[in-house]
Amino acid sequence: MESRRAGGTRRQGREYCPPAEDPSSAEQPGFFGDLRRAIVASRRSVAGLSAGIGVDQRLLSDFQAGDAELPAALERLVDTLDLRLMHKIPR
Numbered sequence: 001m002e003s004r005r006a007g008g009t010r011r012q013g014r015e016y017c018p019p020a021e022d023p024s025s026a027e028q029p030g031f032f033g034d035l036r037r038a039i040v041a042s043r044r045s046v047a048g049l050s051a052g053i054g055v056d057q058r059l060l061s062d063f064q065a066g067d068a069e070l071p072a073a074l075e076r077l078v079d080t081l082d083l084r085l086m087h088k089i090p091r
Helices: 031-042 046-053 057-065 074-080
Strands: 002-005 008-011
Touching: 031 057, 031 074, 046 057, 046 074
Parallel strands: none
Antiparallel strands: 002 008
16 A cells, blocks of 8 residues: 655555655755755665654655755754855855
8 A cells, every 4th residue: 555745655564765856846946955965866765864863754855855944953964964064255
């Protein structure tokens, strides 16, 4: 038995499997779009990544889909993905 939620699939007795990439949220310009693309590019499982940053899998999946925010976990996510924030200096 399957049910669909935001493009992902839930199979009876199995964990939620989010879509590989939600084009509308991953293609957003700016910081959050960049972060979503970095999540996809990391090729890490949602379970492993969410455990590493200390959030629920569903919250991370919803963030990837553009349906939730991760205010308390953004710094941990950036660190876990080994990203570096850079400030753009206006000319």
